Amino acid sequence: MGSIKRRVFMKSAVVGAIACTIEGTQVLFTANRATAQASVPRLLPWPNRRLLDLLGVEHPIIQAPMGGLVDSEMAVAVLTAGGLGSLPCAPLTPKQVREEVAKIRAQVHKPINLNFFCHIPPKPDEASESAWRKRLAPYYVELGLDPNSPVPTAPNRKPFDAEMCDAVVELKPEVVSFTFGWPEAALLKRVKAAGCFVLSSATTVAEGRWLEEHGADAVIAQGVEAGGHRAMFLTKDVASQVGTFALVPQMVDAVKIPVIAAGGIADGRGIAAALSLGASGVQMGTAYLFCPESRASALHRAALKSARSDSTVITNVFTGRPVRAIINRFVREQGPLADSVPSFPLAGNAIQPLRAAAESHGSTDFTPLYSGQAAPLCRELPASELTSKLAVEAIQRLGEMNRGSSGAANGKRS
Amino acid sequence: MGSIKRRVFMKSAVVGAIACTIEGTQVLFTANRATAQASVPRLLPWPNRRLLDLLGVEHPIIQAPMGGLVDSEMAVAVLTAGGLGSLPCAPLTPKQVREEVAKIRAQVHKPINLNFFCHIPPKPDEASESAWRKRLAPYYVELGLDPNSPVPTAPNRKPFDAEMCDAVVELKPEVVSFTFGWPEAALLKRVKAAGCFVLSSATTVAEGRWLEEHGADAVIAQGVEAGGHRAMFLTKDVASQVGTFALVPQMVDAVKIPVIAAGGIADGRGIAAALSLGASGVQMGTAYLFCPESRASALHRAALKSARSDSTVITNVFTGRPVRAIINRFVREQGPLADSVPSFPLAGNAIQPLRAAAESHGSTDFTPLYSGQAAPLCRELPASELTSKLAVEAIQRLGEMNRGSSGAANGKRS
Numbered sequence: 017m018g019s020i021k022r023r024v025f026m027k028s029a030v031v032g033a034i035a036c037t038i039e040g041t042q043v044l045f046t047a048n049r050a051t052a053q054a055s056v057p058r059l060l061p062w063p064n065r066r067l068l069d070l071l072g073v074e075h076p077i078i079q080a081p082m083g084g085l086v087d088s089e090m091a092v093a094v095l096t097a098g099g100l101g102s103l104p105c106a107p108l109t110p111k112q113v114r115e116e117v118a119k120i121r122a123q124v125h126k127p128i129n130l131n132f133f134c135h136i137p138p139k140p141d142e143a144s145e146s147a148w149r150k151r152l153a154p155y156y157v158e159l160g161l162d163p164n165s166p167v168p169t170a171p172n173r174k175p176f177d178a179e180m181c182d183a184v185v186e187l188k189p190e191v192v193s194f195t196f197g198w199p200e201a202a203l204l205k206r207v208k209a210a211g212c213f214v215l216s217s218a219t220t221v222a223e224g225r226w227l228e229e230h231g232a233d234a235v236i237a238q239g240v241e242a243g244g245h246r247a248m249f250l251t252k253d254v255a256s257q258v259g260t261f262a263l264v265p266q267m268v269d270a271v272k273i274p275v276i277a278a279g280g281i282a283d284g285r286g287i288a289a290a291l292s293l294g295a296s297g298v299q300m301g302t303a304y305l306f307c308p309e310s311r312a313s314a315l316h317r318a319a320l321k322s323a324r325s326d327s328t329v330i331t332n333v334f335t336g337r338p339v340r341a342i343i344n345r346f347v348r349e350q351g352p353l354a355d356s357v358p359s360f361p362l363a364g365n366a367i368q369p370l371r372a373a374a375e376s377h378g379s380t381d382f383t384p385l386y387s388g389q390a391a392p393l394c395r396e397l398p399a400s401e402l403t404s405k406l407a408v409e410a411i412q413r414l415g416e417m418n419r420g421s422s423g424a425a426n427g428k429r430s
Numbered sequence: 431m432g433s434i435k436r437r438v439f440m441k442s443a444v445v446g447a448i449a450c451t452i453e454g455t456q457v458l459f460t461a462n463r464a465t466a467q468a469s470v471p472r473l474l475p476w477p478n479r480r481l482l483d484l485l486g487v488e489h490p491i492i493q494a495p496m497g498g499l500v501d502s503e504m505a506v507a508v509l510t511a512g513g514l515g516s517l518p519c520a521p522l523t524p525k526q527v528r529e530e531v532a533k534i535r536a537q538v539h540k541p542i543n544l545n546f547f548c549h550i551p552p553k554p555d556e557a558s559e560s561a562w563r564k565r566l567a568p569y570y571v572e573l574g575l576d577p578n579s580p581v582p583t584a585p586n587r588k589p590f591d592a593e594m595c596d597a598v599v600e601l602k603p604e605v606v607s608f609t610f611g612w613p614e615a616a617l618l619k620r621v622k623a624a625g626c627f628v629l630s631s632a633t634t635v636a637e638g639r640w641l642e643e644h645g646a647d648a649v650i651a652q653g654v655e656a657g658g659h660r661a662m663f664l665t666k667d668v669a670s671q672v673g674t675f676a677l678v679p680q681m682v683d684a685v686k687i688p689v690i691a692a693g694g695i696a697d698g699r700g701i702a703a704a705l706s707l708g709a710s711g712v713q714m715g716t717a718y719l720f721c722p723e724s725r726a727s728a729l730h731r732a733a734l735k736s737a738r739s740d741s742t743v744i745t746n747v748f749t750g751r752p753v754r755a756i757i758n759r760f761v762r763e764q765g766p767l768a769d770s771v772p773s774f775p776l777a778g779n780a781i782q783p784l785r786a787a788a789e790s791h792g793s794t795d796f797t798p799l800y801s802g803q804a805a806p807l808c809r810e811l812p813a814s815e816l817t818s819k820l821a822v823e824a825i826q827r828l829g830e831m832n833r834g835s836s837g838a839a840n841g842k843r844s
Binding site: 061064221222239240241255256257259260261263267268269275279281282285288289290291293294295296324325329330343352388392393413415417428429 | 477478634635636653655665670671674675676683689693694696699702703704705708709710739741743804827828832841843
């Protein structure tokens with residue numbers, strides 16, 4: 017297992033540390049000037065240190081890699097606060113990955129996570145593409161676009177390949193995470209040889225067991241609440257996807273590697289709950305879309321801010337794979353789950369002009385408004401501040417839970 | 431709010447109490463001979479006593495009322511161990527409710543919960559019924575049954591009405607819970623006047639707020655993981671139903687009344703997690719189906735025992751309303767969500783002969799195998815023992831979560 021060696025910068029975090037008390041819990045606050053976060057607690061009494069020790073991070077909080085929605089700026093902010101910052105590399109070329117990693121490394125010396133996709137590339141399928149264009153044609157006409165105007169036919173997301181693997185071997189990120197399964201054995205071998213801690217997401221216990229058997233160092237249990245793409249790779253059945261509450265403890269019981277909970281977690285209560293279920297850490301996406309560092313558009317942000325508990329569904333009409341997104345006109349009229357959508361990621365190409373035209377009029381009718389089910393719990397805070405706040409809230413909540421009748425009288429967020 | 435007066439039997443529970451330690455947590459064990467549970471802890475240091483004080487129970491654990499699957503025997507067992515036992519009354523006549531309550535009262539002096547349905551009764555619809563019979567006809571033929579044989583046309587579940595309300599007013603159960611919404615104002619007034627603590631289930635935050643506004647004393651937040659019927663009453667959209675992890679904290683933030691978490695909870699880790707999310711208690715169904723006191727058939731039990739994380743879906747083909755059940759042949763071929771199924775509960779009438787015939791051959795092809803998504807976490811224990819074990823596990827887990835790096839090394843169930 018690719019356990020990461022404790023690094024010098026981890027030791028530096030406790031230099032100048034002072035002891036104080038959060039809600040009855042002794043913690044260390046550090047005066048780490050490099051991060052300009054003098055009031056941020058760095059060494060909190062997490063109940064489970066498996067992931068912290070393996071990854072060399074201070075808080076068991078992974079910022080989800082969200083392609084097109086976060087970049088190096090987000091990763092730097094999260095890393096600075098002691099979480100694991102992630103760079104979504106699927107939309108990037110190897111050159112862009114090198115540039116983004118250089119930006120991160122220039123600003124912060126912490127373990128970083130590079131995320132890649134492992135989907136099977138779609139075969140060109142003219143019949144499917146033509147049927148899709150015909151289906152979208154009325155929207156083109158409505159928006160004053162030519163339904164026969166050419167759109168890109170190449171996939172805008174590539175799976176992890178030898179060329180990208182070269183970049184990984186060269187950059188040696190401390191953590192590499194995969195989505196939609198697992199890379200081929202030869203590539204994995206090179207990634208492991210580069211010393212990377214390697215993980216992937218599972219949406220069922222069977223997928224988690226499969227990943228462990230194939231060498232994963234940890235597994236992300238992606239509950240059905242999660243925003244964005246479902247990571248499913250052994251199953252295609254959206255209807256039987258599992259909620260975080262049921263999935264996490266079953267995964268913990270089924271595998272020996274650490275389990276990271278994802279889906280529906282957006283504040284300290286959720287982190288405390290995930291750890292109570294047996295998770296060693298959490299991955300959070302939607303919570304970070306509210307931060308100024310996210311690349312979510314103003315329209316996307318507005319939709320996130322007005323979302324309610326039941327504003328999202330899992331739909332395949334945006335990319336050809338199931339994603340959780342806020343229900344908008346396109347989902348309502350064509351989804352949520354439609355037959356004969358072009359294979360991932362090709363469906364998106366012909367939607368892009370509709371999206372651009374609609375957005376230019378302030379409409380999100382064709383925008384994939386990725387969101388998990390916990391958007392109403394999210395707060396607009398700088399990512400570094402959010403990460404620290406989440407950690408402190410979680411520790412506070414865990415303390416309250418052990419206090420007997422004196423604590424947490426109404427359960428609301430403190 | 432219908433706060434229940436502290437009763438004499440609550441005081442008796444601490445008679446002869448002795449202090450001891452569970453995993454570092456001071457608790458009181460009682461020598462309550464009446465329950466023959468001398469080794470069961472009664473006064474555990476629950477972090478949130480709102481529901482305990484309101485209901486007059488010892489543990490914040492409600493056994494879910496599951497029509498046809500549990501009766502007074504289950505309620506007695508759960509009550510004996512300090513949880514809230516529930517009697518599903520929707521399948522019963524008022525006379526049967528009186529008999530079942532008499533059985534409970536004869537064995538245990540604790541607050542009890544009677545559950546009723548609040549659905550809108552279906553209108554007779556011959557076209558829909560005839561289309562449904564036609565759809566099922568091939569199965570009738572396959573099983574050697576006459577597709578034109580008469581089946582009952584009356585609903586086998588009645589909503590809460592004046593006659594049933596008479597029984598409630600007479601029986602004065604400490605707790606009354608409703609499913610599928612809320613009774614009409616005149617009936618509610620009588621139930622409240624009888625001193626009952628009244629609750630109902632919500633599947634969205636909007637439903638929870640509605641219930642609070644209409645006088646609910648507590649709300650059950652039913653996450654999408656839950657087995658059996660979805661309690662949805664303001665929404666009909668199954669696709670946007672919310673996972674427990676996302677629903678509970680949003681509900682807690684939205685209402686002032688206590689929130690009870692349901693869906694995906696099957697062991698102490700789940701209870702600890704639900705409380706961490708802000709819930710004041712939990713309702714558990716599937717976990718109790720494994721107990722010897724449950725009326726689940728041998729075939730149903732076998733299916734529950736072999737279920738995996740993704741063995742269930744939400745389907746409307748069994749009753750006309752969405753339920754979570756294990757995928758079997760009927761769900762696979764006709765569901766999970768079909769159009770033009772007769773209204774709840776009429777769809778079930780024509781399935782019953784198929785179910786009986788198939789079951790007589792050991793087949794569950796047509797059996798509604800109600801189950802939540804956490805069946806793999808469940809254990810075959812007497813209901814009283816299970817209730818006590820759940821309580822102790824939850825307190826242990828909460829203690830481990832506050833122990834810093836020493837506890838819960840791998841997160842598995844202890």
